[in-house]
Amino acid sequence: MTQVDFYILESDSDDARLRLACRIVDKATQQDQHVFINSSSDVEAQKLDELLWTFSQGSFIPHRIVRDELQQPPPEPVLIGVAHAPAGERWDVLINLAAAVPEFFSRYERVAEVVDGNSMRREQSRERYRFYRDRGYKLNTHQV
Secondary structure (H helix, E strand, C coil): CCEEEEEECCCCCHHHHHHHHHHHHHHHHHCCCCEEEEECCHHHHHHHHHHHHHCCCCCCCCEEEECCCCCCCCCCCEEEEECCCCCCCCCCEEEECCCCCCCCHHHCCEEEEEECCCHHHHHHHHHHHHHHHHCCCCEEEEEC
8 A cells, every 4th residue: 555654844935845855856766766756837847857956966866857648668767747647667656746636646655745834735735634544545744
């Protein structure tokens, strides 16, 4: 069964939220896991694309933004998408930055929900928490 972790930031800074997502990506890729980041918009996907080049000194995480369904598995361990699942069978970690639970979440071994202090996004995260809880998923909460 998919493990679901909620990472809760006090800050309502969008930058802090995206940087936390990058930190989760970094840890996952160090463990040879493949990651799909479900972003909330094309603008957010582009920001993540830039951050994954620069978020920590001397690091680069191979990644790609996917806007269309891929015909074959990509060589990059990290994909950034908007509202659709990638093709292939490499389903280790899903980082959800979107408002709703993506319908494809259960393909992944682990889901990381990144929550910041923005009141609207915090309320949306509560709805996602209830969604997972009501379906019997084990939930972990981490104050960051």
